[in-house]
Amino acid sequence: MDQEQINKEMKAWEQTALKRVLDKTAERETVFTTESGIPVKRLYTPLDLPEADYNRDLGYPGEYPYTRGVYPTMYRGRLWTMRNYAGFGTAEDTNKRFRYLLEQGMPGLSVAFDLPTQVGYDSDHPMSEGAVGRVGVAVDTLADMEIIFNDIPLDRVSTSMTINSPATVLLAMYIAVGEKQGVPKEKLMGTTQNDILKEFIARGTYIFPPEPSLKLTMDVIEYCYRHVPKWNTLSITGYHFREAGANAIQELAFTLADAILYIENALERGLGVDDFAPRLSYSLSCHRDLFEEVAKYRAARRMFAKIVKERFQAKNPKSCLFRTYSGSCGSTLMPQQPQNNIVRIAMHALMGILGGHQAIHTACWDEGYAIPTQDSARLALRTQQILAHESGLCNTIDPLAGSYYVEALTDEIEKRTLEYLNKIDEMGGMLKAIENGFVFREIQESSVEFQRKVDSGEKVIVGLNKFVMPEEEDVEQQDIFEYDQRIEKTQQEKLAQVKANRDAKQVDQALRELDSAIDQNENLMPYIIDAVRSYASLGEICGVMRQKWGEYSPPIYI
Amino acid sequence: MRKQKTRILIAKVGLDSHDRGAKIVARTLRDAGLEVIYTGIRQSVDQVIRAVVQEDVDLLGLSFLAGDHMVLVPKVIQGLKEKGKAEIPVLVGGIILKRHVQELAKIGVKKVFLPGTPLVEIVNYIQENVSPPS
Numbered sequence: 001m002d003q004e005q006i007n008k009e010m011k012a013w014e015q016t017a018l019k020r021v022l023d024k025t026a027e028r029e030t031v032f033t034t035e036s037g038i039p040v041k042r043l044y045t046p047l048d049l050p051e052a053d054y055n056r057d058l059g060y061p062g063e064y065p066y067t068r069g070v071y072p073t074m075y076r077g078r079l080w081t082m083r084n085y086a087g088f089g090t091a092e093d094t095n096k097r098f099r100y101l102l103e104q105g106m107p108g109l110s111v112a113f114d115l116p117t118q119v120g121y122d123s124d125h126p127m128s129e130g131a132v133g134r135v136g137v138a139v140d141t142l143a144d145m146e147i148i149f150n151d152i153p154l155d156r157v158s159t160s161m162t163i164n165s166p167a168t169v170l171l172a173m174y175i176a177v178g179e180k181q182g183v184p185k186e187k188l189m190g191t192t193q194n195d196i197l198k199e200f201i202a203r204g205t206y207i208f209p210p211e212p213s214l215k216l217t218m219d220v221i222e223y224c225y226r227h228v229p230k231w232n233t234l235s236i237t238g239y240h241f242r243e244a245g246a247n248a249i250q251e252l253a254f255t256l257a258d259a260i261l262y263i264e265n266a267l268e269r270g271l272g273v274d275d276f277a278p279r280l281s282y283s284l285s286c287h288r289d290l291f292e293e294v295a296k297y298r299a300a301r302r303m304f305a306k307i308v309k310e311r312f313q314a315k316n317p318k319s320c321l322f323r324t325y326s327g328s329c330g331s332t333l334m335p336q337q338p339q340n341n342i343v344r345i346a347m348h349a350l351m352g353i354l355g356g357h358q359a360i361h362t363a364c365w366d367e368g369y370a371i372p373t374q375d376s377a378r379l380a381l382r383t384q385q386i387l388a389h390e391s392g393l394c395n396t397i398d399p400l401a402g403s404y405y406v407e408a409l410t411d412e413i414e415k416r417t418l419e420y421l422n423k424i425d426e427m428g429g430m431l432k433a434i435e436n437g438f439v440f441r442e443i444q445e446s447s448v449e450f451q452r453k454v455d456s457g458e459k460v461i462v463g464l465n466k467f468v469m470p471e472e473e474d475v476e477q478q479d480i481f482e483y484d485q486r487i488e489k490t491q492q493e494k495l496a497q498v499k500a501n502r503d504a505k506q507v508d509q510a511l512r513e514l515d516s517a518i519d520q521n522e523n524l525m526p527y528i529i530d531a532v533r534s535y536a537s538l539g540e541i542c543g544v545m546r547q548k549w550g551e552y553s554p555p556i557y558i
Numbered sequence: 559m560r561k562q563k564t565r566i567l568i569a570k571v572g573l574d575s576h577d578r579g580a581k582i583v584a585r586t587l588r589d590a591g592l593e594v595i596y597t598g599i600r601q602s603v604d605q606v607i608r609a610v611v612q613e614d615v616d617l618l619g620l621s622f623l624a625g626d627h628m629v630l631v632p633k634v635i636q637g638l639k640e641k642g643k644a645e646i647p648v649l650v651g652g653i654i655l656k657r658h659v660q661e662l663a664k665i666g667v668k669k670v671f672l673p674g675t676p677l678v679e680i681v682n683y684i685q686e687n688v689s690p691p692s
Binding site: 116368369371451461476485553 | 572573574575576577578581582584585588594596598599600602624625626629630653655656657672673674676677678
């Protein structure tokens with residue numbers, strides 16, 4: 001049917017059947033929008049895709065521009081990796097939880113580190129007080145990492161580590177654990193998040209100023225290119241922009257702008273784009289609006305492929321793959337009527353699967369206020385397993401493609417994201433856009449807008465501003481995970497013991513060599529690996545770098 | 559008369575970097591006509607106490623989302639006492655378990671705002687309970 005004919009019939013429908021109803025009953029809203037404020041029409045038809053060119057815009061899975069997926073068979077060939085984020089307390093606690101999750105059929109690990117580890121402090125640093133082993137596992141030395149991965153074969157399990165500023169150190173420890181298990185680094189599989197830019201912008205666990213921070217990111221990329229070929233060196237992450245308040249378009253735009261900056265930096269190192277781009281991975285959020293999120297993932301794949309091919313002249317198709325590890329936005333989970341979160345998390349998994357991610361994280365329903373219990377961690381995994389095996393979702397690739405709405409939304413998100421990217425280019429790139437406050441202000445304004453809509457009831461959150469239970473009935477869960485305050489002392493004692501038993505001379509020498517490697521502007525990975533082998537602590541290693549580079553202090557926008 | 563407006567310090571103490579809430583509250587209070595200073599993330603207890611003294615604020619708001627409030631709030635309250643600032647009302651917001659609210663009140667926290675509190679409630683509370691020195 002041609003467009004003209006459709007147009008004619010639609011006009012007729014609007015003036016008759018539709019009009020009759022609207023004359024009697026208004027719709028629920030005067031304007032419908034997506035979560036990110038894109039206007040949503042009553043009905044989408046072929047008229048919304050006047051320029052559509054199937055082969056050019058959508059193509060085929062595993063082929064440029066990858067809109068429909070990065071691999072030819074997608075979930076028909078292999079399901080995504082169910083990779084739920086876990087880690088708490090001591091290395092022993094985390095090892096136990098990991099082994100439990102592996103026994104329950106979770107194929108990949110994702111390590112949560114405690115805040116001192118994330119900012120390069122040992123457990124006995126004054127700023128670590130109250131935070132040791134609280135939101136993740138405490139790692140001071142290689143001894144802790146050896147315990148975390150005890151009886152977990154590193155040549156068979158892949159591990160994603162949410163670590164950024166000190167990513168070099170944790171990767172070095174992982175390599176050293178592999179050595180002790182007899183697994184050469186060439187065989188190690190996993191990911192270091194290693195995405196420092198989003199720490200400056202949104203997540204906050206930065207240590208050093210931008211320039212040396214980027215150097216460390218690049219050291220991992222370069223070292224792994226030469227020595228750890230199966231490692232995903234950098235996971236460029238939009239998730240935290242969203243959690244800080246960004247909308248879907250800002251999330252995607254800032255992720256792609258970060259990717260461009262990292263690629264430019266690696267090229268300046270003298271690497272070719274096809275040397276390192278195939279080992280980059282990406283992470284986006286699963287928020288509230290299912291169609292907008294799926295459209296975001298599809299637009300992301302298409303836009304990224306174009307950028308890498310056209311802007312950076314990549315020749316290897318693998319360089320163009322926007323491979324993703326995505327999952328539940330914690331900010332969508334509520335402590336009110338917390339079991340409602342089970343449904344929200346299932347929605348996150350659903351949008352992740354419909355979006356074609358390579359790995360998916362589902363949060364735990366009690367995560368809005370506590371470290372998940374073993375039961376809630378199992379339920380989060382079961383949620384993915386049920387969708388994978390009972391729903392028929394995985395029988396065909398990119399099942400929402402061809403929906404007039406989803407395709408129109410995919411195009412619209414691409415268009416709006418491109419406007420941001422052009423603006424950032426005009427400013428002189430992402431580093432400038434961060435330094436001049438543009439990125440901070442954009443996120444802050446969206447965050448304020450979101451909150452205003454929640455407070456006014458315009459944005460409904462069930463159990464919070466609608467369908468609220470009386471406070472005395474909405475009782476707090478009793479059997480939540482309780483942080484054990486004694487962990488801090490135990491961990492400090494363990495660190496003291498490691499320090500007492502190690503060869504102090506070897507440690508000193510390793511740290512001195514690291515110090516001079518910094519002066520020589522060498523790739524620091526080999527020096528950091530030597531240091532962790534000697535059981536130098538994370539705090540000692542980061543201390544050498546703090547001494548040289550100083551610490552970052554961000555601008556503040558409210 | 560040294561000042562007209564209520565001066566408020568919003569602070570993030572400890573290593574937790576989640577400050578979406580702190581910034582929203584700071585912004586809202588500023589828009590409501592109060593004078594607001596936000597410390598930024600990852601402040602030590604000493605840094606926060608120093609800011610209270612130096613900025614001569616009328617109110618301290620602390621935000622916690624990483625569960626370390628039961629360790630850090632008592633230290634802040636103690637620090638205020640030591641600097642002769644015990645009269646400064648301390649408000650706490652963020653992810654706080656209901657079971658901790660009473661304990662926090664016991665050690666001197668004037669009010670705890672739990673997750674989901676509409677911003678207007680915070681503004682109203684401050685306008686009704688904390689008046690600028692005249």
